[in-house]
Amino acid sequence: MADDKLLSVDEALARVLAGATRLSGDEEVPLFKALGRTLAQDLVSRRTQPPVAVSAMDGYALRAAELAAPGARLTLVGESAAGHGYHSALGAGETVRIFTGAPVPDGADTILLQEDAMIDAAGVGAASPPPPGRHIRARGLDFREGDPALFAGTRIGPSELALAAAINHPLLPVARRPRVALIASGDELVPPGAEPGPAQIIACNSYAVAAIAEAAGAEAIDLGIFRDDIAELEKGLEQARAAKADIVVTLGGASVGDHDLLRPALARQGMALDFWRIAMRPGKPLIHGTLGEARILGLPGNPVAAFVCALVFLGPLIRALQGDPRAGADETEAAVAGAPLKPNKGRRDYMRATLTRDAEGRLTATPQALQDSSLLTELARSQALLIREAGDGAVAAGGPCRILRLPGAFVAA
Ligand SMILES: Nc1nc2c(c(=O)[nH]1)N[C@H]1C(S)=C(S)[C@@H](COP(=O)(O)OP(=O)(O)OC[C@H]3O[C@@H](n4cnc5c(N)ncnc54)[C@H](O)[C@@H]3O)O[C@H]1N2
Numbered sequence: 562m563a564d565d566k567l568l569s570v571d572e573a574l575a576r577v578l579a580g581a582t583r584l585s586g587d588e589e590v591p592l593f594k595a596l597g598r599t600l601a602q603d604l605v606s607r608r609t610q611p612p613v614a615v616s617a618m619d620g621y622a623l624r625a626a627e628l629a630a631p632g633a634r635l636t637l638v639g640e641s642a643a644g645h646g647y648h649s650a651l652g653a654g655e656t657v658r659i660f661t662g663a664p665v666p667d668g669a670d671t672i673l674l675q676e677d678a679m680i681d682a683a684g685v686g687a688a689s690p691p692p693p694g695r696h697i698r699a700r701g702l703d704f705r706e707g708d709p710a711l712f713a714g715t716r717i718g719p720s721e722l723a724l725a726a727a728i729n730h731p732l733l734p735v736a737r738r739p740r741v742a743l744i745a746s747g748d749e750l751v752p753p754g755a756e757p758g759p760a761q762i763i764a765c766n767s768y769a770v771a772a773i774a775e776a777a778g779a780e781a782i783d784l785g786i787f788r789d790d791i792a793e794l795e796k797g798l799e800q801a802r803a804a805k806a807d808i809v810v811t812l813g814g815a816s817v818g819d820h821d822l823l824r825p826a827l828a829r830q831g832m833a834l835d836f837w838r839i840a841m842r843p844g845k846p847l848i849h850g851t852l853g854e855a856r857i858l859g860l861p862g863n864p865v866a867a868f869v870c871a872l873v874f875l876g877p878l879i880r881a882l883q884g885d886p887r888a889g890a891d892e893t894e895a896a897v898a899g900a901p902l903k904p905n906k907g908r909r910d911y912m913r914a915t916l917t918r919d920a921e922g923r924l925t926a927t928p929q930a931l932q933d934s935s936l937l938t939e940l941a942r943s944q945a946l947l948i949r950e951a952g953d954g955a956v957a958a959g960g961p962c963r964i965l966r967l968p969g970a971f972v973a974a
């Protein structure tokens with residue numbers, strides 16, 4: 562059974578996304594700067610493509626009916642190359658040499674593949690003539706001027722860039738990148754490259770969380786490490802306000818210990834708290850609220866907990882703030898368990914797991930032996946999170962399970 566005192570992950574995500582719509586301040590960016598941004602308006606095609614009927618192959622443009630009779634020969638009268646069409650319509654008994662992407666001359670209705678052409682002194686023939694329409698791309702086959710080709714809320718990836726360029730939009734209207742300020746907290750933390758004291762460690766969470774934020778389209782602003790002191794943390798929050806952060810992400814200090822001072826610091830700054838504990842493992846102490854215009858996400862300090870919470874909550878929030886209608890959609894996939902899974906109580910569990918294919922080719926997720934939420938090595942060696950719902954019973958090896966792929970994960974051989 563779910564721990565009914567704690568908010569479920571789905572309810573928590575719904576609350577994080579409630580009212581999260583595209584931020585004001587749309588921008589126009591050139592194509593080469595648009596990867597990962599989100600369209601703020603529909604993009605209407607400014608072109609029809611192909612602009613005329615063109616050949617899909619190198620060969621000969623002709624009338625199918627004229628080559629149908631056995632032994633028929635056509636007279637080669639000219640050439641149509643991409644960008645340089647044949648100057649006139651095809652006359653009776655004529656054919657034109659044509660290349661891929663070249664305009665099909667008026668009168669021609671099919672393309673004889675170069676490899677299938679028989680050429681002799683009498684002209685161009687074929688052992689098996691092509692039927693009408695073969696290897697011709699009709700005008701407007703891909704897109705037509707005036708039709709919407711890409712829609713507001715679409716995340717721009719490589720294929721969207723190619724289409725946007727082809728429909729002749731050199732500048733793309735995109736949502737403003739949400740500004741995400743990062744505040745790490747803890748007396749034990751020093752930055753990479755520094756010499757830690759005997760009980761200190763190197764802070765790492767900001768790097769992973771900034772990467773997740775930027776991959777979702779945000780601008781990450783690292784405000785550095787703050788000591789476990791309410792006044793210090795308040796300074797961090799003031800810096801986040803000065804940086805005009807849309808989202809303030811705090812890292813650590815979210816739990817109930819005497820040195821977990823974020824909630825009091827946030828309260829003193831005037832945060833309207835929404836929730837601070839959820840039924841998730843790792844990631845129980847997750848703070849959500851608003852502070853002025855900014856949204857607050859207080860991530861737990863344990864690195865894997867911070868990572869998983871950033872994937873599950875911060876990424877979707879950033880996407881929603883750019884107007885992506887699919888933000889928060891279920892991105893899990895079906896897999897089979899590579900090892901027996903124990904019953905799961907209380908909280909939804911996101912177990913770090915490797916991904917392979919079994920002998921039948923099924924996607925197989927095998928949980929790491931150690932699941933402590935401090936273990937970065939296990940995280941870096943994993944390709945997926947194997948999700949166990951609160952109340953799930955035992956599952957035998959080979960039984961069904963659900964996974965969420967980690968960013969950039971491949972399926973190991
Ligand atoms: N009595 C209880 N204790 C704890 C509970 C609880 O419910 N009752 N929850 C545990 C869980 S679950 C987690 S997760 C942690 C979260 O605690 P905090 O958010 O307060 O995080 P800290 O105590 O500051 O740090 C926890 C751990 O993570 C390390 N850390 C923190 N920040 C970073 C960073 N930027 N880079 C690398 N490592 C970081 C820190 O050194 C600690 O080891 O609380 C449990 N306790």
Ligand code: MOO
Nearest residue numbers: 843844845866934
């Ligand atoms: O968030 Mo804690 O274990 O759930 O690491």
